[in-house]
Amino acid sequence: MKPLQNIYLSLGSNLGNKFENLQQAITSIYEEIGAVIKISSVYKTPAMGFEGDDFLNCAILVQSTLSPNKIMDAILSIEKKMGRQRKKGGYTSRPIDIDILLVDAVIKESKKLTIPHPEMQNRKFVLQPLAEIAAQTDHPVFKKKIIKLLAETTDESQLEKQSKWLVNPKSDYDISAFNYIAIEGNIGAGKTSLATQIASDFNAKLILERFKDNPFLPKFYKDQQRYAFPLEMSFLADRYQQLLDDIKQFDLFKECVVADYDVYKSLIFAKVTLAEEEYILYKKLFHLMHKELPKPDVYIYLYQNTERLLENIQKRGRKYEQSIEADYLKKINQGYLEFIKNQHDNRIKVLDISELDFVKNRKDYLTVLKQIVN
Structure with a gap:
């Protein structure tokens, strides 16, 4: 059996029933990629880089034996099933957005995928929920812990923590x-x-x-x-x-x-x-x-x-x-x-x-x- 990898994902939604979109995505990730180990709180965050409704964002830790490329393929499939159409150039509103942030200490750059995510250090809506579940995890490029990247980010966006929690699909099994x-x-x-x-x-x-x-x-x-x-x-x-x-x-x-x-x-x-x-x-x-x-x-x-x-x-x-x-x-x-x-x-x-x-x-x-x- 292949060794398990720790995969940190960022999830966001600003179309439709945002909370249910996040829950559906987490369930699909559990079914198609691997066990969901940790789920952060949900945060309401402003749209970044375009005019649009506020997002609900969270971060999750998943353990899987799949390669990063296969994880990406599964993510694209989940997004497509949920109505997301990835388009080149510019940001738009979407029912779901799933990004790979970290895969253990893997450093990878290709046309298809860059790990760690190249913009995560500049996004408070990524770092805040990620710090909840991986505060002491090291960024393999910057050699800094996630909690330190959060303290140092130049993003001054105001995040609003939500009282409602997402459910781990593991409870069904x-x-x-x-x-x-x-x-x-x-x-x-x-x-x-x-x-x-x-x-x-x-x-x-x-x-x-x-x-x-x-x-x-x-x-x-x-x-x-x-x-x-x-x-x-x-x-x-x-x-x-x-x-x-x-x-x-x-x-x-x-x-x-x-x-x-x-x-x-x-x-x-x-x-x-x-x-x-x-x-x-x-x-x-x-x-x-x-x-x-x-x-x-x-x-x-x-x-x-x-x-x-x-x-x-x-x-x-x-x-x-x-x-x-x-x-x-x-x-x-x-x-x-x-x-x-x-x-x-x-x-x-x-x-x-x-x-x-x-x-x-x-x-x-x-x-x-x-x-x-x-």
């Missing part, structure tokens, strides 16, 4: 009702990608399965009959210890725990891989250990069709996984569905993501998120 979310699925379903994204967006404690450290895993895919039992036993011990340590030592500064597995997967995989006598012994040990572990508030099963699973496995390129056969994946999927069918538990949610790509498409990600919270 609020996972705060859950203390512990377990995300499950077949090999290559996207469990880790989804858990990582949710943890990042909602400041949650992330627990990832430590399968890479298991010395039996590569051997198992070469000789399943010989290495199935030591593999499943080692996984059981490691999952038990990890969940016991990480969840019981809950970080109070995190809103919840998100794991890319549930310990019950041990029993599901063991039933597929172990001989009958081995499975009976394994099951006894599992139930003894399972009693001590916290249970998730919501259990998510990501269903992918076998073709997509094989494609994902091939794309991520782990050598020891390339020999996995479709039949093995089908057995694992049947094991999960049988487990789910027998639980009669409304905490379990099966999400069919065969037609979704929540890694590359943010709207698909939000579709999945909404199904989790609803």
Whole structure:
């Protein structure tokens, strides 16, 4: 997964229902660009450089993996959908205006885009709301903090702070009702990608399965009959210890725990891989250990069709996984569905993501998120 960038945007509107325009733009930014982390107060400001109605302005901090050029493309698309027509030469009234101010410490100049915004230091309607959410952030060119640029600006415009606040769209996807979310699925379903994204967006404690450290895993895919039992036993011990340590030592500064597995997967995989006598012994040990572990508030099963699973496995390129056969994946999927069918538990949610790509498409990600919270 690409690293997240901090993107500071300035938003303004002086046509139509200005406040609603700002809210709509923020919602679209959340849906198409990335998580909205901070939103400033709204300020009424005079039009600058032309005769027109007063503006409502604000600044927001967004976190996204998109490149600056792709962010700009998304912004232009949002503006166009909201009725903004960018024209060369001179300023005019508009329902929405979205400008990229900063992208971390990036310095970029092209025909399409200049970062940092070349006029931000001369605009109080930009600096005042930006200072609310990024006072101690450095301007990468001037090497000064935003609060200092505000104090030094020559713009003497009078700004009027509004009492009404904009709403963060994140509230529509609020996972705060859950203390512990377990995300499950077949090999290559996207469990880790989804858990990582949710943890990042909602400041949650992330627990990832430590399968890479298991010395039996590569051997198992070469000789399943010989290495199935030591593999499943080692996984059981490691999952038990990890969940016991990480969840019981809950970080109070995190809103919840998100794991890319549930310990019950041990029993599901063991039933597929172990001989009958081995499975009976394994099951006894599992139930003894399972009693001590916290249970998730919501259990998510990501269903992918076998073709997509094989494609994902091939794309991520782990050598020891390339020999996995479709039949093995089908057995694992049947094991999960049988487990789910027998639980009669409304905490379990099966999400069919065969037609979704929540890694590359943010709207698909939000579709999945909404199904989790609803």
